[in-house]
Amino acid sequence: MDRIIRIGTRGSKLALWQAEFTQDKLRQAGYDSELVIIKTTGDNTQALNLSFDKIEGKGFFTKEIEDALLRGDVDMAVHSMKDMPTSSPDGLVLTAVSYREDPADWLLVRKESIEAGQLFRLKQNPVVGTSSARRKAQILDLRPDAQLKDIRGNVPTRVDKLMQGEFDAIMLAAAGLSRLELDLSGVEVIKFDPREFIPAPAQGVLAYQTCTEDKAMRKVLQHLHHAEVSTVTNVERRILQLMEGGCQMPLGIYCEQDKAGNFHVWAAKADAWNGPVKKVRMSSSTSYMLAEKVAEELKK
Template sequence: MKKLVIATRGSKLALWQSEHIKAELKNHFPEMEIELRIFKTKGDKILDTPLALIGGKGLFTKELEDAMLKGDAHMAVHSLKDVPTELPEGLVLSAITKREDVRDAMLSEKYSSVEELPGGAVVGTTSLRRRMQLLHLRPDLNIKDLRGNVDTRIRKLKNGEFDAIILAAAGLNRLGLTGEVRYFSPIDTEKMIPAMGQAALGIESVSDPDVLKIVSVLNDEKSMIETTVERTFVDRLQGGCQVPIGVRAELLENGDVIAKAVIGLPNGRELLKDKVIGTKENYKELGNILADSMIENGAKELLKRAEEIAFK
């Protein structure tokens, strides 16, 4: 191929991610022309409504997928946590990059940890998963929706609209923004389990042998194994951004894979947690094993109640 077109969103983080992938590909294919084309997604356009109310498969990906299916782009770079577990016919998840820090992080001008927040403190997040786990830890907090790009969210914090906000550590690290606030405090995954695929970039592309061969150089085996477990788990539960689900799989140096998950109600009053241990050899089944264990303990019913609460 002489030219490769990458579809991307226009946010600062999306552009950083796409430029990063472009540079990686240029290292491997210096003669190839690589162009970024910017598209606006539904998730970028609607900024005054909680994600759970406008959610659905493809909130941040559909327009990029349409561009690829129409032949206007060969591939797209996504935050993997935004990529639905089912893709349109003709498109594939062709590579998963090495992960950044998988943790969520609390940002604040006044407080250094979730435990230090005073009762009634206003905490900003759009995520039902984060809301659920925060309120389970600290039912006395006041959780408010926070939309917009990373800069907008940090500005709202600095303007005093929030005592703290919760964002993915990976995005802040990539943009070099950890020093923008007084306290940048990653939250241990034992306290707050991340979203499926968090901190990895997912490369979605047309199912073309030439494109697939090019994109394959970006794939990281450890990330692929971990995120496959996570995405399989969420797919089995049929859960998207309208319900609170956290799942984290970790491939250890000895070849073991530990997968842990949490689901519950957005108000944090009911939580269901589980953990399974498998091996690198059986990772493809591990997500289903974890999901089935939780389904036996009432996961489907709990998620149905969570969705009803989220839409009230």
């Protein structure tokens, strides 16, 4: 490819980390690129007044970037895969996916709110910050005494709010915290097992989107593609699609493939953020119809 690849990205610190990581991988493959920062609906203050579960996974963080792709203003887009709707607009395609960072959720607890003997070492009746319906449902399942409070802003802003004492604890994706290498020495970090506290579908994965007709760009992105990650995230996102919930449904799905090639899925669903959580665990030697079987169990 003889052109400089234009990468569409949001302007948050995490989005820029993701785009710069992608730039580095393209450079290693012999391609030059530049970043084009695009403001999305999800970045607007007004949108941030919505509960996060109303906007995550519904295109609020992707639509303007996809529009730029369709106009030809950028050649490719980098998204957090968990923000992506389960189908691309006509003319666009998810061409490749990145490696998977730790898919887990982490609970960050203020030192002043630690209490020995309590679950997660978190004091009784704690104020826990999260705007995700999925996280709310699962944390209430484990700690019914938790007082849940929405939290907004990018990852560093949320950590600052915790440090300032607005919350006893907050919940964030391990991937964002790890990638930004934030100083967490002032808090206790409780690292959940993704098989027990179940993450959003495709959490920790970057998705690379291009125009369907741009065969040259699609070929370039094969240098960045992790087929083994795609294999499991396809299962996760297919379940999400079958549940027809988007991300406003409190739904966690995690799939992994073992060394023998077997697939294992853990799923958690509630009808509302404050409703009972149903969990499903399923294993199969093949991914064929696995998503359908998990969705069927979740719907029972």
